[in-house]
Amino acid sequence: MSKSLLDVNQYEEIDKILKKHDMNKHNLVGILADVQDLSPEHYITKEQAEYISERLGIFLSNVYDTITFYSALSDKPKGKYVIQVCNGPCCKVMKYEKIKDAIEKELKTGIGEITHDGMFSFEYSSCFGACEISPAIRIGEKIYGNLDEKKVVEIIRNYRGGTWENL
Ligand code: FES
Numbered sequence: 001m002s003k004s005l006l007d008v009n010q011y012e013e014i015d016k017i018l019k020k021h022d023m024n025k026h027n028l029v030g031i032l033a034d035v036q037d038l039s040p041e042h043y044i045t046k047e048q049a050e051y052i053s054e055r056l057g058i059f060l061s062n063v064y065d066t067i068t069f070y071s072a073l074s075d076k077p078k079g080k081y082v083i084q085v086c087n088g089p090c091c092k093v094m095k096y097e098k099i100k101d102a103i104e105k106e107l108k109t110g111i112g113e114i115t116h117d118g119m120f121s122f123e124y125s126s127c128f129g130a131c132e133i134s135p136a137i138r139i140g141e142k143i144y145g146n147l148d149e150k151k152v153v154e155i156i157r158n159y160r161g162g163t164w165e166n167l
Contacts, residue, residue, distance in 0.1 A: 006047045013038055014048065018055055025056045028066050032073050041077035041118070049075065071125075072140065079114045079121035081159055083107075083139050088127030090134040099135050102149035106156050119160065 006014075017034040021027035031052060036044050044067060053060040067073045071084070085091075085100045100111070109115045109122050130136040133145025137152065144155055 006045075006051060010038070010048070011051065014051055014055070018052070023056065025058050028052075028056070028058075028063070029070060029073075031056075032063070032066060032070075036073060042080065043074040043077050046075070071138075077114065080119050081139050082121045082123065083137060083156070084123055084125035084128070085111075085137050086127060086130070086134065087124045088131070088134075090127070090131035091136060094135040096135040098149055099137065099147050099152050102152050103137075103156065106153050120156070 014035055017031055020034070021031045032044055035048050035052065036042060039045070049063045049067070050060060053063045064075065067075050071082075074082075083103060085096055085103060087096055087100075103122060104110055107115050107120055107122060109120065111122055111124060114121050125138060128136070128138055128143065130138075130143045130145050133143075135147050136143055136145040137147065137155075138144075139155075139159065144152070147155075
């Protein structure tokens, strides 16, 4: 393990999180979510993943399998809010490209990028089960459907204005 790449505070913070979760490897998702919250860039570094695997006595591949499986977790820097535009079959029929273009224009950010203020990441998603309200996007765990260009811009602006909880 590359211990020198994490500073002492980070070890202490991660140890506190592990303790909070009773050092229980079955709480791995919660542990990873809490560790991710330590990062202003909302991701889990390689060194953090290695330290968690060592402390819990589990394979590093198990840690990465979990990070990959849960869309809320990431091993790469992300914005505060992750906007996922579905490009699955139903959303394709309902012209998801128009929604994607409207988001790109509003954020001045392309797919796979983070806005300059670190507020949003923007990426594609496969179908997340909202086909009956396609075209749809997901922001974090929240799904928005029956979208048009105007509606999606309004949603993003409300996140910026901090009123997204009411949407
Ligand atoms: S195809 Fe887009 S939500 Fe199912």
